[in-house]
Amino acid sequence: MPRFMGFVRMEEGIGMPPQALFDAMDTYIGEQTAKGVFLDGGGLFGTEDAVNFVVRAGEVSRVDGPYAEAKEVVGGWSLLRYDTLEEAVAAQQEFAELHAEHWPEATVVATLRQVAEGPEDPTA
Secondary structure, eight states, X not given: OOEEEEEXXXXXXXXXXXXXXXXXXXXXXXXHHHTTOEEEEEEOOOGGGOEEEEEETTEEEEEESOOTTOSEEEEEEEEEEOSSHHHHXXXXXXXXXHHHHHOTTSOEEXXXXXXXXXXXXXXX
């Protein structure tokens, strides 16, 4: 059964989502967990304490947050399992619609990516 990674990107510093979204997400995630679809996930803190390690020209440098150039950041993630890509896409749209309904003033990008399960080239 294919696994997928869901990401939620949003503008940093827009404040906390409304309680109605948290409540709707609790219900949605509970339903998805009961179906065996939602494996793990959660929200992320802002970039103020983030650490990036940049590899460039064979050298590693550390860059600590916050990142003034960041327009949007990953605010949450999920690891999911669906029988088909079509089911995963439909569920990701339903997830995005929860945000549209309960936090319409925020611009949110809900991204779905399939997890590579073997030695295939992940950059393809």
